[in-house]
Amino acid sequence: MRKRIFYLFCLLSGGIATGQELAVADRLPADGKEGRYVERAANQSLLYTGELEPRYLNRLEGHPYLDTKEYRTGTLAFDGVVYPAVAMRLNVRLDRLVVLSPDKRLHVLIPSERVGFASLPEYDLFYMEPMGEKSAFPKGFYARLHDGKYALWKRSSKMLERKVEGLTMTDRFVERTSFWVCKEGVYYPVSGKRSLLRLFKEHGAELKRYIKEQGLSFGDGRERSLVRVLEYCETLNLR
Incomplete structure (x- = not known):
């Protein structure tokens, strides 16, 4: 049961949303990632107070989000508090997490540095600065596709590109994606079969x-194949 308290009251002024009290979660899981945070969220209005996501023209081809423009419901850790059943999507053009207000009217950008994690059905999102093999990479959101001895991380960004064909001009979102494997605390870039074999050269013959x-x-099914190979690598190291 959720407590019955005040419904969200939203004011739109200069692209800023403000909120009053919302429903409170009566109980949250005490294990896993949630266990590192307080058990009870006192008020969810803080999530829906902030900068509004800019609107995009309907004529644009594609969308600026990680994998879908649809909102997904998941668990959000924000300012050390866990909030259940939050509708979210990741805008990879802005590199910002967007939450949808309960009345489905407001699309609010929440401060990235205050996000502990966002747990969605397909992956977990973290705002972090992973260290690569030779250099540090920019802070941003990374999707963890596999959580094991060798974790797999995905970083996506989208830029607007103009395509001209004859008299037709189209603006579209173009995605750039990179993958990283964490091995013994170090993040290594991987792109496919060759880079995986190089990273796990001690098991080269078995992996091939x-x-x-x-x-x-490692074309259209690259994400799934990377996960499968990493899962297999983990079994090899248990022998």
Whole structure:
């Protein structure tokens, strides 16, 4: 049961949203990621107070979000407090997490540095600064696709690109994606079969055989194949 308290009261002024009290979660899980935060969120209005997401023209081709423009419901850790059942989407053009107000009227950008994690059905999102093999990479949101001994992280960004064909001009979102594997505390860039074999050269022959037997593709099915290979690598190190 949720407590019955005041409904969200939103004011729009100069692209800023402000909120009053919202429903409170009666109970939250005490284990896993949530266990590192307080058990009870006193008030959810803080999530819906801030800068509004800019609107995009309907004529633009594609969308500026990680994988879908639809909102997904998940758990959000914000300012050390866990909020359940929050509708979210990641705007990778702005590199900002967007939350949808309960009345579905406001699309609010929340401060990235105050996000502990966002747990969604397909992946977890973290705002962090991972260290690469030779250099530090910019702070930003990374999607953790696999959480194991060798974690797999995905970083996406989208830029607007103009395409001209004859008399037709189209503005579209173009995505740039990179993947990182955390091995022994160090983040290594991976792009496909060759970079994986180089990273796990001690198991090169076994990995080649496994990839061939499983018919893994690093084209359209790259994410799934990367996860499958990492899961297999983890079993090899247990032998």
